[in-house]
Amino acid sequence: MDKTNKLPGFSILLMILLAATCFVIPAWALERDDIVIDGGEGQHHLSVEIARTPQERSFGLMERDHLPDNAGMLFVYPREQPPxxxxxxxxxxxxxxxxxxxxxxEIRAIHTMPPCESERPSECPSYRAGVPFHVALEVNRGYFDARDIEVGDRLILP
Incomplete structure (x- = not known):
């Protein structure tokens, strides 16, 4: 009796699970760092997850129900992105x-983005930068206003 292929269903399931992990990036898998924003009423510290790869950047903060107050996600691009x-x-x-x-x-633009409640991606608006940029920082809505952080202030990058 050949025992090498005793669980063919298991092999197929394992391949499906491995393929699925290529598209979903768990938060614990992302690089983390502490950053400082110099502006407003002094310096403000944030703990950020860093999205460097195209997969990490495209998934971003999807599927999250909560983001801690002094946390965010930093999207880093290898080249300047157009407006x-x-x-x-x-x-x-x-x-x-x-x-x-x-x-x-240097912060070049700040925008607010409400969640899209549609299940259809085509019904979710895109929020264009309007300026060329190398890095984007997402934080909870109101974070910048509450700390008087505005265009021209500076993020001290790690």
Whole structure:
């Protein structure tokens, strides 16, 4: 009796699970760092998850029900992104603010993005940067206003 292929269903299930992990990036798998924003009423510290790969950037904060007060996600790009580049809120459940930053950390634009409640991606708006940027920072809605952080302030990048 050949015992090498005793569980063919298990092999298929394992392949499906491995393929699925290529599309879903758990929060614990992302690199984390502490950053500082210099502006408003002094310096503000944030603990951020860093999305560097295309897969990490495309998944972003999807499927999250909560983001701690002093936390965020930093989207890092290898090259400057054009002003027409946008972010969308498909499958994102929390309201966010996003800052678009130059390579040196200067905040060039800030936008507010409410969650998209549609199950259809085509019905979720895109929030374009409106400025060229190298880095984007998503935080809870109201974070920047509550700390008087505005365009021209600077993120001290790790």
């Amino acid at each position: 027409g580049t946008g972010f969308w809120m498909y499958r994102t459940r929390i309201s966010l603010d996003i800052a678009f930053l130059a390579k040196d950390g």
